Amino acid sequence: MENKAKITLYGLSMSTCTQRVIAALTEKGLSFKLVSIDFAGGEHKSKNYLEEKNPFGVIPVLIDENGFKVYESRAICRYLETQYKGKGAELIPTKDAKAQGLFEQAASTEISYFDPYASGIVFERVFKKMKGQGEADETKVAEYKKQLNTNLDVYEKILSKQPYLAGETFTLADLFHLPYGAWLVKLGEGNFFESRPHVKQWWDKITARVSWKTVQAME
Numbered sequence: 772m773e774n775k776a777k778i779t780l781y782g783l784s785m786s787t788c789t790q791r792v793i794a795a796l797t798e799k800g801l802s803f804k805l806v807s808i809d810f811a812g813g814e815h816k817s818k819n820y821l822e823e824k825n826p827f828g829v830i831p832v833l834i835d836e837n838g839f840k841v842y843e844s845r846a847i848c849r850y851l852e853t854q855y856k857g858k859g860a861e862l863i864p865t866k867d868a869k870a871q872g873l874f875e876q877a878a879s880t881e882i883s884y885f886d887p888y889a890s891g892i893v894f895e896r897v898f899k900k901m902k903g904q905g906e907a908d909e910t911k912v913a914e915y916k917k918q919l920n921t922n923l924d925v926y927e928k929i930l931s932k933q934p935y936l937a938g939e940t941f942t943l944a945d946l947f948h949l950p951y952g953a954w955l956v957k958l959g960e961g962n963f964f965e966s967r968p969h970v971k972q973w974w975d976k977i978t979a980r981v982s983w984k985t986v987q988a989m990e
């Protein structure tokens with residue numbers, strides 16, 4: 772059947788950044804059309820793509836039904852939450868300045884203390900070879916692992932006092948962890964989560980959400 776969804780997501784179902792957006796779209800209960808980009812053929816580096824979609828030559832890019840275009844996966848998720856507030860799950864608490872401040876603190880935690888190390892490990896072990904950039908540098912992997920372990924010890928402390936990173940409810944700050952966290956598990960590095968009881972509880976809860984199951988079913 773023809774997909775009449777008015778939100779278009781340009782990306783790939785197995786790309787981590789695209790998955791982040793698909794999870795957010797699903798949390799919001801928004802239907803969308805995924806238009807696959809021909810990565811192998813270099814479509815994302817074509818003149819047209821750079822001019823019309825994303826000048827950095829990466830995926831994903833979202834075009835909303837009102838024609839608004841936005842790229843950068845986390846920015847897309849934030850946009851969706853604001854534009855479709857009141858629909859689906861509330862992914863950024865706006866009750867008061869404190870709740871919003873705590874959300875921003877948690878979102879910054881993900882991009883500062885989780886993503887660089889988790890994505891670094893995945894890049895070395897998976898994407899480097901795919902991009903023809905050689906074998907994994909295991910010295911770098913060891914450094915990333917050490918730092919990620921140190922940072923997840925702090926997560927353990929935070930999550931022993933509250934169920935989610937921003938407080939009592941699931942937010943985009945939790946969701947942002949899913950794609951690279953899942954890659955760590957796929958690479959046999961699930962111990963990052965398993966070895967810390969509160970981090971494990973949190974990870975089990977966020978990966979059990981319908982939104983993440985939907986992403987996995989699309990892979």
Ligand SMILES: N[C@@H](CCC(=O)N[C@@H](CS)C(=O)NCC(=O)O)C(=O)O
Pocket residue numbers: 786787788789815828829830831842843844845
């Ligand atoms: N910060 C960007 C990163 C986008 C990104 O690096 N996307 C990858 C796929 S997950 C990509 O398009 N890589 C192609 C390339 O680097 O040439 C975001 O969150 O959207």
